[in-house]
Amino acid sequence: MNAPSSMFQDRIDAGLALATHLQHYKNVDGVTLAVPRGGVPVAFPVAKILQLPLEIILSKKIGHPTHKEFAIGAVSLTGQVISPHAFASDEYIKQETINIREQLKASYAQYMGERKPTPLKDKIVIIIDDGVATGYTLLSTIEMIRKEAPKKVVVAVPVASKQAAQKLSEVADEFVCAWIPSRFHSVGEFYEDFTQVSDEEVIKMLNPHPPPAGGGNEE
Structure with missing residues (x-):
């Protein structure tokens, strides 16, 4: 796709640029899944413009x-992908999966509160990150999401290396990228502001309308 006239100002700006390539998904039966933490401020304007729910996809190697x-x-809240050349015992993999899933549950509760993940069966799933260098993490994420039988898996990022773009295009049903530069060293070099995203920022974007303090009606 055509390169922007300059670097992205920040992740929100990148999300606005990305949304222009995703207009055909406005109001579909789908969900945007952001890769925390950097993917959340990119996905925030995308979800708003497309009028889709914004949630997160958590996984860990x-x-x-x-x-x-x-x-x-890799393990997610609902899935697991194991290399055929893992060279590790079933008991080790089982215990690691249990431990990692407990960590992911705690992270999900921290970010999403009491909200439950949207069932992905028959949904159009749009996975969003702030950029992709190798694509290996997203490849395992796609594989785990496919186990939930979505209608379509879309990977959308503001910037990607040529190699990652090729890999993801082969695995996702659609790969959308605002910028595939001829030279790529790191995701951060394509942002003027690539400051680390805080947990507080993520929580605020995922929960824009928190319940009133106390949770009850004032007399």
Whole structure:
């Protein structure tokens, strides 16, 4: 797609640019799933413009038992993907899955409060992040989401490397990207402001209308 005239000002600006490429999904039976934390301020204006619910997709890698930084799989709140070459015992994978899922449940409650995830069956699912360098994390996310039988899986990002764009285009039903630069080193280089997003900012965007303090009517 055509490159913007300059870098994105910030993630909100990137989301506004991305939304122009997603107008055909306005008011569909779907949901936007942001990858926290950086994907949330990108997805926020997209969800608003498309008039779709905004939620988050949480996942975390399972590290190899002796080399934790080496991923042998990934776990989400509802799914799991394990490499066929994991070289780890079933018991280890089972226990790691339980531990990781507990962490994800705590994170989900922190961000979403008491809101329950929307069932994805027969929905158009739009996964949004602030950019993608390799695409490996999103590939496992797509695989887990497909287990919930959505109607369509769309991956949408403001910027991506050529390699990641190619991989994701092959796996997602549709890959939407506002900018695929000829040279790519990191996602942050395409933003004027790439400040880390705080938990408080994420919570505010995901819960724009919090209940009144006390939860009851004042006399």
